[in-house]
Amino acid sequence: MSDADFLIVGGGVAGLSAGAALARHGRVVVTEAEESLGHHSSGRSATFSHFGIGNRIVRSMTAHSRAFFLEAGEGVLCRRSPALFVATEEMRTALEMLARDMTTFSACIEPQSESEMLRRFPPLRTGTDAIVAGLLDPDGLRLDSDALLQSYARSIRTSGGEVLTGRRLRTVEPAGGGWRVESENGETWTAPILINAAGAWADEIAQAAGVRPIGLKPLRRTIIVVDPPAGAEVRGWPFVKTAVDDFYILPESGRLMASPVDEVESGPCDAQPEDYDVALAAWKVERYTTLSVARIAHRWAGLRTFTRDRTPAAGFDAQAPGFFWLAGQGGFGLQTAPAMAEAVESLVTGAAWPDALARAGIEAADLRPERLHEA
Ligand SMILES: Cc1cc2nc3c(=O)[nH]c(=O)nc-3n(C[C@H](O)[C@H](O)[C@H](O)COP(=O)(O)OP(=O)(O)OC[C@H]3O[C@@H](n4cnc5c(N)ncnc54)[C@H](O)[C@@H]3O)c2cc1C
Structure with a gap:
């Protein structure tokens, strides 16, 4: 039986x-x-769907999955939210490669000027030694x-x-x-x-x-949640990620959630954030934005488990x-x-x-x- x-x-x-x-x-x-x-x-993810991650098969699966999320109706399983991929001078080639990879999947990848990037994400740190180029993918989804x-x-x-x-x-x-x-x-x-x-x-x-x-290889990733600039309404801000895997930040319940995009080898476990990775996340918030991290409201870590x-x-x-x-x-x-x-x-x-x-x-x-x- x-x-x-x-x-x-x-x-x-x-x-x-x-x-x-x-x-x-x-x-x-x-x-x-x-x-x-x-x-x-x-339950520990950044809950974003975008084409800036993964190989061809992963991107194809991401593209194919969009209809399922959207068919349920805006606000049920997801809401539309753009993704902004940004680059320092050293990351320009990576940004160009990303643009080529994403163009196959996203209908309209748009290059962004400094002023456009700042309009979308006001605390972005732009200029020499900081962000100098960007691409907007309007096809991002924030998943629930x-x-x-x-x-x-x-x-x-x-x-x-x-x-x-x-x-x-x-x-x-x-x-x-x-x-x-x-x-x-x-x-x-x-x-x-x-x-x-x-x-x-x-x-x-x-x-x-x-x-x-x-x-299988479980790799730990850390997230911190920090306060936005006083009075800022962050809900409409995009998911912002560097063209190389170094940093991302996105709105989270009126605050901002950020990750140093760490991949620390781990066994299968109830992953906990390590002080070093939390400090690194805070440092990268200050490196890529004009925010100063006076307080970390929340922190967590989770495992991303990969095949070879x-x-x-x-x-x-x-x-x-x-x-x-x-x-x-x-x-x-x-x-x-x-x-x-x-x-x-x-x-x-x-x-x-x-x-x-x-x-x-x-x-x-x-x-x-x-x-x-x-x-
Ligand atoms: C920080 C972070 C950010 C991420 N951001 C994104 C993102 O923006 N977009 C995205 O698409 N993905 C993201 N991911 C990845 C995504 O979260 C994972 O790919 C996905 O959750 C994996 O799902 P799963 O069901 O395989 O694993 P899990 O959710 O871990 O589920 C496996 C389950 O198996 C159970 N289990 C294990 N052993 C046993 C047992 N002996 N008996 C019974 N049950 C058992 C566990 O308790 C667990 O609940 C992120 C992940 C992390 C950690």
Whole structure:
């Protein structure tokens, strides 16, 4: 007897978006270790969708996912918000390359003069030794991660599935041609298909199941929240990111959230901000803006978990029947979730590869976990 058709480990955006798609085909059970959904990476992100990140496949998935976010209506899962990519003199070549990469995906990338940049983001530090060039991508989206996670969870539940929190799995084993899992409190579930969407822990889940890990690398990233200039209404300000991965800043509930774009190697854990990275974030706020950081209102850190080629992995493990990998969403797991969920639906059910994904330039082979074992 199976408790589910699809058993999903992990209640982050990867597991829940896949679960919502698979709920159309059978009974889904999601087991999440923490008491709330999105406790780890999915609840700690900068919640922005933009084309300034990732390789061709990631950008194609970002582009393909936009319709899903926008179709729900402005303010439901997202709101439109431009992205401003900026460069110092030394970053000009990187900005040109970024413009070339993004032009394929965004309808109208516009170069920005110093005065245009200052109109959009008044505290930007411009001039010699500071920002001298910029590009505006009007196609940015500010995502609402909590609304997204809850809407996916609702779809699973209304289709007769379950999203269970406070269930940390400790045993994952093959059983009866499928998989049997047991949580730390002794509950068990069986299913013919197990979807490993455990984020930074996905390799550990594989090891527990006797499946070869795919070499995932969790990297810690830090965010601080600082006060804007007195009296400033920041809501309409853009997401501002340097053309090389050095710094970003964006509005957050009346304040400004900034990151030093750190990538510190970590094991899977409840990531906490380190003093050095918080100080670095504050220093970069002062380096790239005219703000002086008198107080840090909030700080947090989260893990961005990458495969070695920085393309996510989705597909059945070749040596472990019924064991499906859904991992390596790096720093783009929210903005690519709708496209990934479509890919997972086709790969898990064996349905034809969606034309829309093929037209977007995404093939099943791009996501194949086996590539990560090849030399
Ligand atoms: C600082 C920061 C900024 C980011 N900014 C953006 C951004 O602007 N845009 C964007 O698209 N992405 C962004 N990301 C990336 C995005 O957050 C991730 O790619 C995405 O959340 C990964 O989702 P996930 O479901 O794979 O992982 P998670 O959200 O970590 O979910 C995995 C879940 O598995 C659970 N789990 C693990 N082990 C077990 C077990 N044994 N039993 C049961 N459950 C288990 C964990 O508790 C966890 O909740 C950012 C990330 C960070 C950290």
